[in-house]
Amino acid sequence: MAKNQKYTLTRICSLQNKSISIFAPMQPSPSTTPEVLIIGGGLAGLVNAIHLSGAGRRVLLIEKHDYPRHKVCGEYISNEVLPYLRHLGVDPFAAGAVAISRLALSTVSGKLVEAPLPLGGFGISRYTLDHLLYQRALANGCTIVQDTVTDVTFAADTFTTTTRSGQTYTSPFVIGAFGKRSNLDARLGRKFMQRQAPYLGVKGHYTGDFPADLVALHNFQGGYCGVSLVEDQRINICYLADFKSFKQHKNLAAFQDAVLCQNPHLRDILAHATPLFDEPLTISQVSFLPKPTVEDHLLMSGDSAGMIHPLCGNGMGMAIHSALLLSESLLRFFAGDLPSRAALELEYRRKWQETFRKRLFAGRLFNTLFAQDRVFDWALTALTFFPQLLPPFIKQTHGKSLLVDEQEGGV
Ligand SMILES: Cc1cc2nc3c(=O)[nH]c(=O)nc-3n(C[C@H](O)[C@H](O)[C@H](O)COP(=O)(O)OP(=O)(O)OC[C@H]3O[C@@H](n4cnc5c(N)ncnc54)[C@H](O)[C@@H]3O)c2cc1C
Numbered sequence: 001m002a003k004n005q006k007y008t009l010t011r012i013c014s015l016q017n018k019s020i021s022i023f024a025p026m027q028p029s030p031s032t033t034p035e036v037l038i039i040g041g042g043l044a045g046l047v048n049a050i051h052l053s054g055a056g057r058r059v060l061l062i063e064k065h066d067y068p069r070h071k072v073c074g075e076y077i078s079n080e081v082l083p084y085l086r087h088l089g090v091d092p093f094a095a096g097a098v099a100i101s102r103l104a105l106s107t108v109s110g111k112l113v114e115a116p117l118p119l120g121g122f123g124i125s126r127y128t129l130d131h132l133l134y135q136r137a138l139a140n141g142c143t144i145v146q147d148t149v150t151d152v153t154f155a156a157d158t159f160t161t162t163t164r165s166g167q168t169y170t171s172p173f174v175i176g177a178f179g180k181r182s183n184l185d186a187r188l189g190r191k192f193m194q195r196q197a198p199y200l201g202v203k204g205h206y207t208g209d210f211p212a213d214l215v216a217l218h219n220f221q222g223g224y225c226g227v228s229l230v231e232d233q234r235i236n237i238c239y240l241a242d243f244k245s246f247k248q249h250k251n252l253a254a255f256q257d258a259v260l261c262q263n264p265h266l267r268d269i270l271a272h273a274t275p276l277f278d279e280p281l282t283i284s285q286v287s288f289l290p291k292p293t294v295e296d297h298l299l300m301s302g303d304s305a306g307m308i309h310p311l312c313g314n315g316m317g318m319a320i321h322s323a324l325l326l327s328e329s330l331l332r333f334f335a336g337d338l339p340s341r342a343a344l345e346l347e348y349r350r351k352w353q354e355t356f357r358k359r360l361f362a363g364r365l366f367n368t369l370f371a372q373d374r375v376f377d378w379a380l381t382a383l384t385f386f387p388q389l390l391p392p393f394i395k396q397t398h399g400k401s402l403l404v405d406e407q408e409g410g411v
Pocket residue numbers: 039040041042043044045062063064065072073074075076077078147148149150177178179180182183184200201202226238239240286301302303304307310313314315316317319
């Protein structure tokens with residue numbers, strides 16, 4: 001990734017067989033005058049970058065971290081986005097993704113129900129998936145800079161974006177794809193930042209035995225833990241816990257022993273799995289509060305626009321799908337099919353709400369149910385008699401497969 005540089009080392013001439021190198025100011029490049037600037041290079045930002053640069057638009061993406069890197073995530077991804085990813089030139093299975101077709105759910109006491117997943121999905125680490133997308137974006141001619149955006153303002157129909165290294169970029173459009181919680185959310189004074197975000201996310205990779213075609217969601221007091229395979233036979237164990245409940249324990253190991261291991265399935269999995277990371281990765285202050293899709297003309301994509309509870313296993317699908325909706329609206333604007341910025345923003349807001357509103361509602365409902373041990377125990381008992389009722393529940397938090405119309409390049 002290009003580190004941000006104001007000057008470039010240029011070999012300008014040779015004198016008596018000795019070359020002289022001086023620092024010369026860099027020529028203005030398309031990367032300093034992008035049509036679309038994207039803040040954040042996770043799934044949403046990278047998918048927007050690939051889609052838009054693939055359609056010939058000048059795209060600059062700014063991501064604060066390097067690639068590849070591990071991220072806290074359950075790493076189970078719904079098949080609904082697979083045709084679209086392939087259409088973009090990214091095939092997770094070529095990088096070792098594991099096909100997953102069954103779901104197991106358990107209560108704290110260990111009551112278990114299993115059902116086929118209506119659409120199914122696959123397991124792939126974020127280390128690999130984000131890197132694949134990053135490479136695809138570069139191949140499309142997208143400029144990717146490693147830097148942290150510290151401010152973005154809008155005036156006279158133009159955005160000015162400033163980074164920690166002191167660079168300033170101007171562009172007619174900016175996509176905010178900076179994830180669930182960023183320094184920019186505070187900078188922009190986004191409302192959800194004023195409310196407490198009570199969840200802690202923890203993830204690690206392990207070796208051990210786990211069925212390749214299964215994703216398991218095991219409940220524990222104050223949270224739930226997802227277990228599934230990713231590439232190279234690694235088991236991903238990732239949980240979301242109530243921070244208050246976690247704080248009562250000395251450290252992660254003590255919390256896992258005392259709380260996660262009350263669930264006999266988790267006790268068994270953790271007892272037989274060998275960690276591959278020195279320490280699990282953690283993130284705190286995870287919030288599921290609603291967020292505006294467009295804020296001061298900034299077009300939000302992925303978790304920046306709204307996040308579904310991870311127990312639904314579809315946050316990545318939603319991030320990718322929202323990037324598709326936004327890219328399509330932007331391309332319609334560039335093609336002259338939308339007459340103004342206001343029309344573009346209206347269309348994107350409307351499509352986002354139409355596509356995700358019901359899923360987010362269902363996600364909140366299921367999270368509330370999961371958190372009530374007695375109610376969940378009762379619901380799961382009913383499901384053990386009628387497992388065929390589970391797939392319709394899952395469908396409430398998922399969409400249809402994003403079928404690609406190759407002729408139109410749309411979906
Ligand atoms: C515990 C947990 C488990 C989950 N499990 C699953 C699962 O199994 N399946 C599923 O589908 N979803 C799951 N999710 C949800 C999923 O991880 C997210 O929905 C998905 O990562 C959203 O992608 P994104 O691109 O919006 O954000 P991210 O992937 O978070 O990307 C945002 C990027 O923005 C960058 N950034 C932030 N601020 C700046 C800045 N100022 N300047 C430059 N760059 C910046 C960050 O470095 C980051 O790379 C889970 C989430 C959690 C918390």
